[in-house]
Amino acid sequence: xxxxxxxxxxxxxxxxxxxxxxxxxxxxxxxxxxxxxxxxxxxxxxxxxxxxxxxxxxxxxxxxxxxxxxxxxxxxxxxxxxxxxxxxxxxxxxxxxxxxxxxxxxxxxxxxxxxxxxxxxxxxxxxxxxxxxxxxxxxxxxxxxxxxxxxxxxxxxxxxxxxxxxxxxxxxxxxxxxxxxxxxxxxxxxxxxxxxxxxxxxxxxxxx
Numbered sequence: 138x139x140x141x142x143x144x145x146x147x148x149x150x151x152x153x154x155x156x157x158x159x160x161x162x163x164x165x166x167x168x169x170x171x172x173x174x175x176x177x178x179x180x181x182x183x184x185x186x187x188x189x190x191x192x193x194x195x196x197x198x199x200x201x202x203x204x205x206x207x208x209x210x211x212x213x214x215x216x217x218x219x220x221x222x223x224x225x226x227x228x229x230x231x232x233x234x235x236x237x238x239x240x241x242x243x244x245x246x247x248x249x250x251x252x253x254x255x256x257x258x259x260x261x262x263x264x265x266x267x268x269x270x271x272x273x274x275x276x277x278x279x280x281x282x283x284x285x286x287x288x289x290x291x292x293x294x295x296x297x298x299x300x301x302x303x304x305x306x307x308x309x310x311x312x313x314x315x316x317x318x319x320x321x322x323x324x325x326x327x328x329x330x331x332x333x334x335x336x337x338x339x340x341x342x343x344x345x
Contacts, residue, residue: 151207152263159262160269161195162219166251168192173244181237189230193223215261219254222247 145153169176169192176192179185197220205213226247233240259265 147207154204154207155212155262156266158197158216159259159265161197162216162255162258162262163265163269165193165195165223166248166255169244169251170248173248177237177241177244180240186230186233190227193227193230195220195223197223212261215254215258219251219258222250222254226251 172188172192176188179188197216208216226243229243230240235243
């Protein structure tokens with residue numbers, strides 16, 4: 138028979154409330170910083186303020202009086218300073234018609250200010266819960282952007298495929314020339330011979 142969970146005490150509810158507030162403060166700052174390129178691109182292309190408003194969403198204005206009374210005055214003051222900055226920027230992006238460069242400057246200033254006021258707010262709330270942020274993903278090596286230059290000293294170690302010039306299509310051979318060979322012009326044949334004479338290297342990462 139499953140056990141009926143006991144009702145949380147006032148102290149436990151207050152502790153949960155503080156942890157949730159700390160997580161929301163951290164979420165607003167980190168999401169606004171991480172989404173910055175996308176937010177500015179969407180604004181520049183579509184003048185859509187919706188992604189900004191979604192990122193700045195908070196539940197602070199919906200908190201009831203019972204939850205507020207569980208916060209000491211100095212704790213509530215530190216939290217209110219953070220949410221005032223959020224509210225000011227949210228009001229700005231709700232009605233602004235600024236160009237993307239001006240909005241970008243305002244966003245940079247706001248991020249600096251939010252980071253500044255979030256530190257005392259998080260400290261007053263007791264910090265973030267353990268394990269709140271997942272570990273950063275491993276750093277992957279950069280993708281190859283093009284062919285690597287050949288090292289003359291290492292050319293012997295590479296598998297070089299040589300091509301034999303079979304000459305123009307003459308109709309000799311067991312199967313005869315292909316339709317493509319029959320349609321080949323002298324210029325195309327000269328270009329093919331020149332390209333094949335240089336050889337082609339296959340090293341698994343690109344062509345040289």
